[in-house]
Amino acid sequence: MSRDNWGRWGDADERGALNHIDAAAVRRAAGLVRSGQVVGLAQPLSPKTPIPAHRAGIQHFLGRDGGDYAAGARRPGGFQFAEDTVIMPLHIGTHIDALCHAWYDDQLYNSFPGAGTRSTTGATRCGIDRMGPIATRGVLLDVVALKGGPLPGGTPIGRADLEQAARAAAVQPGQGDVVLIRTGWYESIGHAQGVSFNEEPGLDLEAALWLAERGVAVVGADNFAIEAIPFPTGTVFPVHQRLIRDFGIPLLEGLVLHLLAETGRHEFLFAASPLPVTGGTGSPISPMALL
Amino acid sequence: MSRDNWGRWGDADERGALNHIDAAAVRRAAGLVRSGQVVGLAQPLSPKTPIPAHRAGIQHFLGRDGGDYAAGARRPGGFQFAEDTVIMPLHIGTHIDALCHAWYDDQLYNSFPGAGTRSTTGATRCGIDRMGPIATRGVLLDVVALKGGPLPGGTPIGRADLEQAARAAAVQPGQGDVVLIRTGWYESIGHAQGVSFNEEPGLDLEAALWLAERGVAVVGADNFAIEAIPFPTGTVFPVHQRLIRDFGIPLLEGLVLHLLAETGRHEFLFAASPLPVTGGTGSPISPMALL
């Protein structure tokens, strides 16, 4: 049983690799803001947002709207307003996995019991409410540029690919970074309804471990599960198992990266903050790159 | 009919005062990051999050959890995971109002018809999906420090109060800023369940207009509706009507500001990004201050 970062930040730690981000890292990252351009990295959230079949998509209901007034609703003091409610899985569109999202051998990151996440309580350990805001250097590794186009479904991205992409970008992923891998999935097929969630290009385990061992804080990608699917024989979500549970690295999925890639920038100030849902296992998130 | 900023950024504009934030503003704001400390400004989101009686609170359901495995669920390849779904109003806890949230005379900001927001379509204009990420200078105006403690419910905050708070902070709110008003509501009573939403300390209309005319991009506060409640006689949400609809200024409500105030910093890089719910009238949001 690997437990690579367990105990590294104390027995009570629930933030894992986010501890790699210290004040100096934030200061350095702020210094990367040169043009002042801000690029959003999130998919739109609507009933058309692609979602695996075992999850239901977002539903959006207006509880009060312009139709009410057109149909004669009163407007005290002239005031009119609209408001709404959503029903949505927390793992939808662009979202980040809390450290309680994936585990094995009944233990979460840092030895917390998996049985601490229950219907009645939500996640009592390593929930999304423990994550807090994330601001640090973002590093874009553009495998689409490297390969000359979006990768076909199922394509594994290996350590050598990442090293090459890093060389091309003239930037080395390192401690406290949020690393963003562009596979081309979202821009080429992932934005369409009815897309299969049975295969996607993504990291192989060696590539993921290379990043983990360099001390990155978060691994993100523009696909739906970071890692290559189908999995190699005999494993199921090996990158989730190792990165989330053993290294305490949150995974940031479903990013929109082609607009960022078009700017030509490969390092920048990355800022994103999950919704602090008490006991949640993840959160939709709307990250930005400040260039 | 006032339409102060209508047409200012073109007839098709749906972003209003956020247009005040240009690249130079972002660059200057990034230059405010000195210590590298990052402070989150969002309330936790749970069934205990206070909410007005006409809205239902968040519900959080685990669709798969550690209890399933304890009860014998299979774990193919050793992999275990938990996932969840929320039902929540978009105006809950710390949230931002889209420009379609409030209006009068059947017209939204920039003359778009209120009837364009319907049950079948959501908001077709000025929805939260048009807002994008917000990164700019944040300015904290600490009325709690000014008055020596949290303001009682119903207390109006006037222009002179804001001017005094700005002098004390040695910072003038100006073009493109996100201004954060600390009233003491959340820290003193707003975090409790069963709290009344019938009164709160907040801005009076003159104070709000003073900010609007200085060109601020967003007005935020640590109360639930920015403005003083009860309203002056004969009006209903006058600040919402004027700032959102006439000036195109989004309101950022339910902030947690006492921890930020404790740092002693009054200007900083503010970063926040709503969930891009297509046609949504607002979004829970999790802002951060980079000091």
Place this chain on the structure above:
Amino acid sequence: MSRDNWGRWGDADERGALNHIDAAAVRRAAGLVRSGQVVGLAQPLSPKTPIPAHRAGIQHFLGRDGGDYAAGARRPGGFQFAEDTVIMPLHIGTHIDALCHAWYDDQLYNSFPGAGTRSTTGATRCGIDRMGPIATRGVLLDVVALKGGPLPGGTPIGRADLEQAARAAAVQPGQGDVVLIRTGWYESIGHAQGVSFNEEPGLDLEAALWLAERGVAVVGADNFAIEAIPFPTGTVFPVHQRLIRDFGIPLLEGLVLHLLAETGRHEFLFAASPLPVTGGTGSPISPMALL
């Protein structure tokens, strides 16, 4: 503008053709119970229940369950329990349409304004809460038996078909009856996921009007919309328009009728009661036939 039954039971009436069921009809229907066998006529409700693409299927969440106890939840006084929540459209599976569900020319049954159904209020007139329990004679018209098998999608069922089926059953649909049409849709294809809702066998308008003019209280079928789809050129849901809005006849959709047909009985005591959701436009329902 046809308004066949408007005013027939008074200007304030919201129950329409259900008024055809009087106490004598209930007594006569009770007299049809001979064997004492009870047959349920409802589809199971689950995420697998087929549903048109513009509606979302049911979601079912356990808020407390056996997994909680397996994972260590306390059991005060030994007591253990499980409970759950559903999210579902009211028009799902086996369901009945309220008289506010369909209309034209901005007027509901009995001249009530369509604008009385709003996001803020639900249906203020002709809602499902006005329907009450339904107990009366049920009459099965078995078009599958008549045609020798389930009807292909799109097949219109005409007046002559209904007359023939009635003759075969030796029973004439009449005042106050709940008439159940077996098309074969559910048993042959309608129970499968991914089934198309673009075509189904069902009533043509003449057949529907024949039933309406005989004074039946409810028209039910084992398809998803009573009427044949695609519609004849130039019309959209003509049976809904005429029966619901002009005659005040609720439609009962998605029935399971093949088990009833196997009993050989064509008249029986029919009993069903919608959930009295205030202002609802319909309700899932679980009818029974007492033979």
Place this chain on the structure above:
Amino acid sequence: MSRDNWGRWGDADERGALNHIDAAAVRRAAGLVRSGQVVGLAQPLSPKTPIPAHRAGIQHFLGRDGGDYAAGARRPGGFQFAEDTVIMPLHIGTHIDALCHAWYDDQLYNSFPGAGTRSTTGATRCGIDRMGPIATRGVLLDVVALKGGPLPGGTPIGRADLEQAARAAAVQPGQGDVVLIRTGWYESIGHAQGVSFNEEPGLDLEAALWLAERGVAVVGADNFAIEAIPFPTGTVFPVHQRLIRDFGIPLLEGLVLHLLAETGRHEFLFAASPLPVTGGTGSPISPMALL
């Protein structure tokens, strides 16, 4: 460990005391229909429906409504319609408990494991989908009439009370009956919002066992939990534990009985059918009495 009816209808049985209702019982019950009057026994379902604090009330959203058309929505072929979605706990208002709802010692009725009810699967045994329609003799035991008014909260109803009420009604509860106990809770206080769920008049354990041993099929009442609350010292929901788990008797809660009582009838044909939610632990239900 009591397991009074375990094995009585076979090791695979999931319907419990409902097996007491045979075809002869249905025939006899149909014979009780004399006047033809039909009385509904269900509360209205709305956000105002009283609910214990640990559950959320119903939410009702219109996805399309008259406001859409007032605001300009298209009406192809003239057709207009409204439809809606609810979010609701299955144990709300007038509802029936499935046999998987309550247990102790990790075993459900008939020895099925409590761990068979999980977030991922719902109830795999004794779910509400196993219940089917219920038609049998209903017997009203009117404790309000006996005591001269609604019983105060906390009042236990004993075996002698039931015997007296039965004598007054000239009817003996027996095999296969649905017994309905009128306590006065709903009519006097239970219909109000904000009502306390910490106390109610209801059965004591001896009274409940008296009914169970007479072979009744279902025990219902016009309170929220059948049994007296607070519980006697040292127990928690003792009637739920014994009747549901040991006898396999479903409990039918939140009935509206004063209108039925006004008719003066104490036996009648009772008909009700839960929504067959696959794996559900209960269902809102809308029962009727045919007099």
